[in-house]
Amino acid sequence: MQLVLFQLVNSLAFGMLLFLLSAGFSLIFGVARVANLAHGAFYVLSAYIGYTVSQASGNFWLGVLVATAAGAVLGVIADRLLLSRLHGQELRQVLLTLGLTFVISDAIRHFWGADIKSVSPPAPFEGPVTLGGLVFPSYPFVLIVLGVVVFLVMRWILRGTLAGAKIRAVTADPQMSGTLGLPVLRISMLTFAAGIGLAAFGGAVGSPQLALTPTLDSTMTLFALIVVVIGGLGSIEGAFIAAVLVGLVNGFGAVYFPAFAQMAVFALMILVIAVRPQGLLGRKLGNA
Template sequence: MQLALFALLNSLAFGMLLFLLSAGFSLIFGVARVANLAHGAFYVLGAYLGFSVTQAAGPFWLGVLVATLAGAALGVLAERLLLSRLRGQELPQVLATLGLSFVLADLIRAVWGADIRSVSPPAPFDGPLTLGGLLFPSYPFVVTGLGVSVFLVMRLVLRRTLAGAQIRAVTADPVMAGTLGLSVPKISALTFAAGIGLAAFGGAVGSPQLALSPTLDARMTLFALIVVVIGGLGSLEGAFIAALLVGLVSGFGAVYAPALAEVIPFALMILVIALRPQGLLGRRVGSA
């Protein structure tokens, strides 16, 4: 029972990290129409930036803040200097983000080296938590709570604010949104920055949960793609549900079927595509 509960806790925490990663990916694709293959690299970069700030200055949450702001700033630069010049050209944009991921991975390796690093959870979440007479690590509860909180805040912003209405308008029809007076390039740039900042935030927050490695970027980008395909492109709720599902099947697979742990998320994705090609909460192309 304790093993199952421990697997459930870690699976939920991993699922929330995948949500923080994939929510930004889905947001960027929905607004800017860019399949950002450098998303995992920005996640890893945020993790290393947070690690370095913590090592130099001390407070873990200061490192998270600096990593998030730096990720958002780098997102603005990437969108303005690279992707805005390729607007409307899907294949060049994909290739550009793929090349950017290689550049960031090499930069991370050059600055921090290729060694795997571990990050300790911040106090007071660095010790065990007793529930029902059983001991559990406390930091996965923090990660899970942060993921749920970010989901609720993002949903509130997108549904209840003017900025959210503008983002939804550009997502639905950028041409019509521009005709109505919205600055589509500006909204796309800010959304890109927010998505990258969210990925960097996830990397910094998740660093005590997942060991730091320069090669983690490809794995995280792949997980982001799996989550958005399962949940449905452009759907925040779909990304949240899909991230939980992928986290659960990955976590329990690693415990009870380790030989199939890497295959199970792909099997889930194939099953969803076969039954519902647009994803769990996605819309069919051309639907109202």
């Protein structure tokens, strides 16, 4: 029973990291119409930035703050200098962001090396916690709480604020939104920054949970794509549910049938596509 509960907590924590990553990916593709295959690379790069700042300052949360801000700024730079020239050209976006992934990965190897780096959880979450007589690591609970809080805040912004209404309008119909006077390009740029910032935040806070390695980018990008496909494009609620499902399937699969764990995640995605092609809570592009 302790093994099951231990794996449940770790799986939910991983699911929350996937949500932070995939929610930003979904926002960027839904609003800016950019297929950003460098999303996982920004996640990893920001994790390394947070690691460096926390090592230098001795303050983990300062590293998270700097990494999140740096990720958002780098996202804006990439959008303005590169991706803004390719609006509506999905194939070129894919090739460009794929190339950007290799550039970021080589930059990480140059500045930080290829060795695996581990990050200690911040005080007071570096030790275990006892619940019901069972001992658990405490930091996964922090990730679960952070993921739920970010989900609730994002849902409130998108559903209950004027800024959220503008984002949803641009997502539904950018041409009509521009005709009605909404600054579509500005909204797209800010959404791109917010999406990369979410990934950067996830990378920084997730570094004590997942060891840092330059090859982590491709894994996280793949998971982000799977979560978005399962949850449905443009749905934060769908991304949250899908991230939890993928985290559970991946976590328990790695323990009980490790040879088929990755296959189980893809099987889940195929099953959802077969039953509901637009995802659990998604909608087709162009529909309100």
